[in-house]
Structure formats: structure tokens, C-alpha cells
Amino acid sequence: MALSEALGVEPWVLAGSSLNWNKGETIGLKELLFNHQVQHDGEILSAEVKEILLEILEATLDADWSKESLLQELQVIGELISELKEI
Numbered sequence: 001m002a003l004s005e006a007l008g009v010e011p012w013v014l015a016g017s018s019l020n021w022n023k024g025e026t027i028g029l030k031e032l033l034f035n036h037q038v039q040h041d042g043e044i045l046s047a048e049v050k051e052i053l054l055e056i057l058e059a060t061l062d063a064d065w066s067k068e069s070l071l072q073e074l075q076v077i078g079e080l081i082s083e084l085k086e087i
Contacts, residue, residue, distance in 0.1 A: 029054055029057055029058070030054055033050045033053065033054055034047070034050060038050065046087075048087060049084065049087055052080060052083055052084045052087070053084065055080050056077060056080045056081060056084065059073070059076050059077050059080060060077060063077070
């Protein structure tokens with residue numbers, strides 16, 4: 001920890017990444033969010049915030065976005081965003 005603080009980097013940076021981008025390895029969104037510290041505006045995101053962000057991403061990616069489903073999908077995504085903003 002002292003070395004990472006002295007260098008101004010996070011401890012996991014010194015330990016290296018479990019991902020090897022050169023070999024084309026992939027990672028799921030959940031693994032990406034929960035196996036790493038994620039920050040926004042200088043603050044580390046809590047597990048609760050990460051969970052809602054994951055739900056927003058999944059709802060958006062899974063949406064059909066058709067004429068028939070658009071309003072319902074927007075409502076679900078909007079409710080998740082409202083939940084996120086209440087934290």
C-alpha cells in the first residue's frame with residue numbers, strides 16, 4: 001500500500017491486471033465492475049451504485065428498442081436511473 005501511495009497509483013495497478021488484452025481474453029460486465037475499483041468524479045463507486053449501473057447497462061443492451069417495446073423499456077431504464085440518483 002505504501003508503495004502504491006508513494007507512486008500515486010492504485011494497489012491493483014502494481015499487482016498487474018488479470019486481463020491479457022493481447023490474447024483476446026474477454027470479461028463480463030459484472031466481473032469488470034465488481035472486480036475493480038471504479039471511480040467517478042474522484043470517488044470510488046459503492047457496490048450498490050455498481051449494481052444499479054450494471055442493471056442500467058443490461059436493460060439498455062437487452063432492449064429491443066422497437067415501436068412496440070420502446071416506451072416500456074424507457075420506463076424501466078428511467079426507473080433504474082432514478083434509483084441510482086437517489087443513492
